[in-house]
Amino acid sequence: MKAPTPIIEIRDGKKSFGSFVALENINLTIHEGEILTLLGPSGCGKTTLMRLIAGFEGLTSGTLRVSGEDVAAVPPERRPVNMVFQRYALFPHLDVFENVAFGLKVKGLAKSEITERVKRMLHIVQLESLANRYIDELSGGQCQRVALARALVNEPKVLLLDEPLAALDLKIRQHMLAEMKRIHAETGATFIYVTHDQDEAMILSDRVVLMEKGRIVQIDRPEDMYARPKSLFAAKFLGETNLFETAVADSGAQGTVAKTASGIGFLSRNGAGHKAGDKVVVSIRPESFSFANNDEGSSQKTQGQVEDVVFIGSRSFYTVRLDDQAKIRIQVQRNGRVKPPEPGSRATIYWDADNVVMLPQA
Amino acid sequence: MLLRLVVWTILAFLVAPLIIIVLFSFHASASLSFPFTGFSLRWYQEIFGNTQLAGAVTKSLIIAFFTALITLVLGASASLGWLRLDRIGRAVIEAMSVTPIALPGLFVGVSLLVLFAQAGIRLSTLTIVISHVVIALPILIVAMKARLALFDPSLEEAARDLGASQRQTFARVTLPLIAPTLISSAILAFAVSFDEFVVTSFVAGTETTLPMYIWSMMRRTVTPMVNAISTLVLLFSVAILLGAWLIGRLRRQSAISARAEP
Ligand SMILES: Nc1ncnc2c1ncn2[C@@H]1O[C@H](COP(=O)(O)OP(=O)(O)O)[C@@H](O)[C@H]1O
Numbered sequence: 328m329k330a331p332t333p334i335i336e337i338r339d340g341k342k343s344f345g346s347f348v349a350l351e352n353i354n355l356t357i358h359e360g361e362i363l364t365l366l367g368p369s370g371c372g373k374t375t376l377m378r379l380i381a382g383f384e385g386l387t388s389g390t391l392r393v394s395g396e397d398v399a400a401v402p403p404e405r406r407p408v409n410m411v412f413q414r415y416a417l418f419p420h421l422d423v424f425e426n427v428a429f430g431l432k433v434k435g436l437a438k439s440e441i442t443e444r445v446k447r448m449l450h451i452v453q454l455e456s457l458a459n460r461y462i463d464e465l466s467g468g469q470c471q472r473v474a475l476a477r478a479l480v481n482e483p484k485v486l487l488l489d490e491p492l493a494a495l496d497l498k499i500r501q502h503m504l505a506e507m508k509r510i511h512a513e514t515g516a517t518f519i520y521v522t523h524d525q526d527e528a529m530i531l532s533d534r535v536v537l538m539e540k541g542r543i544v545q546i547d548r549p550e551d552m553y554a555r556p557k558s559l560f561a562a563k564f565l566g567e568t569n570l571f572e573t574a575v576a577d578s579g580a581q582g583t584v585a586k587t588a589s590g591i592g593f594l595s596r597n598g599a600g601h602k603a604g605d606k607v608v609v610s611i612r613p614e615s616f617s618f619a620n621n622d623e624g625s626s627q628k629t630q631g632q633v634e635d636v637v638f639i640g641s642r643s644f645y646t647v648r649l650d651d652q653a654k655i656r657i658q659v660q661r662n663g664r665v666k667p668p669e670p671g672s673r674a675t676i677y678w679d680a681d682n683v684v685m686l687p688q689a
Numbered sequence: 690m691l692l693r694l695v696v697w698t699i700l701a702f703l704v705a706p707l708i709i710i711v712l713f714s715f716h717a718s719a720s721l722s723f724p725f726t727g728f729s730l731r732w733y734q735e736i737f738g739n740t741q742l743a744g745a746v747t748k749s750l751i752i753a754f755f756t757a758l759i760t761l762v763l764g765a766s767a768s769l770g771w772l773r774l775d776r777i778g779r780a781v782i783e784a785m786s787v788t789p790i791a792l793p794g795l796f797v798g799v800s801l802l803v804l805f806a807q808a809g810i811r812l813s814t815l816t817i818v819i820s821h822v823v824i825a826l827p828i829l830i831v832a833m834k835a836r837l838a839l840f841d842p843s844l845e846e847a848a849r850d851l852g853a854s855q856r857q858t859f860a861r862v863t864l865p866l867i868a869p870t871l872i873s874s875a876i877l878a879f880a881v882s883f884d885e886f887v888v889t890s891f892v893a894g895t896e897t898t899l900p901m902y903i904w905s906m907m908r909r910t911v912t913p914m915v916n917a918i919s920t921l922v923l924l925f926s927v928a929i930l931l932g933a934w935l936i937g938r939l940r941r942q943s944a945i946s947a948r949a950e951p
């Protein structure tokens with residue numbers, strides 16, 4: 328794999344609206360050809376960051392470079408960046424073909440070239456048959472594709488997508504996610520994808536930028552961010568997790584040991600940096616618990632009462648009340664080898680030190 | 690049941706005078722009351738032989754045309770500004786445009802007359818046009834505001850994003866989208882000007898517009914010709930309002946915002 332080339336670099340970026348600070352301490356390097364998602368709850372500044380890159384807003388302080396060039400003074404129409412708007416913003420007075428052709432027309436390209444490129448693009452998004460339809464005659468999914476085509480036909484170095492699937496229903500959304508990956512592979516553009524939906528971020532991205540209240544809290548590959556969140560916020564925002572308030576009892580070569588007030592001990596191999604006496608929150612994903620002792624060496628265990636089971640296809644979700652009354656959720660893959668406990672029965676619960684994450688208290 | 694009766698009674702009161710005017714415009718005799726004694730087109734023939742009347746109609750048409758044109762230019766500029774205002778700015782403009790509509794014509798007429806006298810402007814067709822613009826502009830702004838509120842500013846951003854300069858964005862996106870609103874508003878201004886009477890009578894000087902002519906005619910003798918003129922004016926007004934409505938409803942052009950819902 329060749330070394331990634333940075334295409335967008337933001338250094339110490341800050342954006343205020345009056346006295347309100349929308350973005351702060353933004354340091355972000357985006358690589359050519361990757362799909363990067365900006366993930367975070369509504370209002371955390373995702374759209375604002377995107378509008379800064381597109382050129383609709385300017386940084387209050389800090390620098391923004393595109394392909395190494397500081398773009399502070401470059402207006403949106405002269406940036407090698409195109410945007411798919413949150414509500415699409417398709418032109419209602421133009422048909423599908425004219426919508427897609429818009430960018431090429433204003434650049435003054437020859438008619439024959441415009442026709443050729445628009446047709447090729449409509450083919451990629453599979454809308455050739457709808458070229459002469461108007462926007463109000465399209466479904467949500469089709470609008471979505473027109474918006475994609477209208478941006479991509481300009482062959483931008485960077486495509487910005489602001490929650491492009493938020494207005495679609497679940498089924499179309501899953502289909503469009505696959506489409507998006509295919510189109511990304513076909514065009515090779517850099518995709519910056521905004522979403523507040525962790526599943527979209529997980530499925531789509533090479534890297535996830537997790538944001539909270541105008542700051543970047545973690546940048547990682549999706550699987551790393553899921554397995555090793557660096558903060559309580561990250562652990563809670565991505566997927567489901569079980570949290571335990573603990574204090575560090577011991578930290579050594581074996582790993583770090585933390586205990587709850589009721590005495591349940593957790594050994595973690597991801598707890599480096601915490602010293603004895605520190606208050607930490609232990610995070611364990613539902614699928615990291617098990618009713619079977621898989622690995623003699625590293626397994627830890629405790630006991631509890633099974634309260635409830637929910638079957639979802641091949642997976643089952645158990646609610647277990649531990650002896651100190653704390654409730655945990657356990658996800659079990661049904662495979663027939665281990666007989667799962669019945670509701671109401673007592674069970675021993677095992678987990679592995681590799682899956683114990685220790686987080687500083689928020 | 691009672692409600693229906695009330696509604697029909699009100700409608701009857703509104704429509705009855707119109708029906709009677711139209712009916713008697715075709716009356717064979719000079720009588721303005723029942724019994725109806727037969728149809729004829731004589732009053733319409735008299736209209737077309739009347740040069741004074743023709744002069745008044747021409748004057749009214751010219752005034753209405755220029756009123757519409759000036760209101761259109763001012764209204765378009767105002768609406769472009771309005772699109773770029775925040776909520777507070779919009780509220781201020783709204784208050785400023787609604788107030789003159791609520792003022793009595795008598796008050797507007799007197800104030801304009803005083804203004805023209807102070808400024809030393811001779812009463813003429815020009816002063817009538819200025820006055821009509823003053824009356825029509827607020828109505829126009831109120832009418833346009835509702836439509837322009839639907840304008841989606843992200844369409845302009847999308848155009849910029851796709852490489853259009855500010856001028857190209859205006860020419861290719863903003864103007865085509867607001868044009869139907871502007872044109873139907875201009876027609877409305879035309880209609881307002883065409884039958885304005887109260888303010889006009891203050892600022893007309895020696896000029897005579899159609900409503901003024903009808904009024905002076907009625908003061909001399911009540912002739913059934915008035916019915917014929919009124920019928921024609923009615924037809925004309927309905928026609929232009931229909932035109933404005935049709936333009937406003939033109940497919941595509943009526944969509945001023947981007948479709949977003951699935
Ligand atoms: N033009 C603006 N003026 C004032 N505040 C704004 C403006 N744009 C965004 N904000 C504020 O900045 C914050 C982040 O907004 P946004 O970037 O849209 O969040 P997100 O897209 O993550 O939901 C919000 O609190 C929003 O109210």
Ligand SMILES: [Mg+2]
Nearest residue numbers: 373374413490
């Ligand atoms: Mg947003």
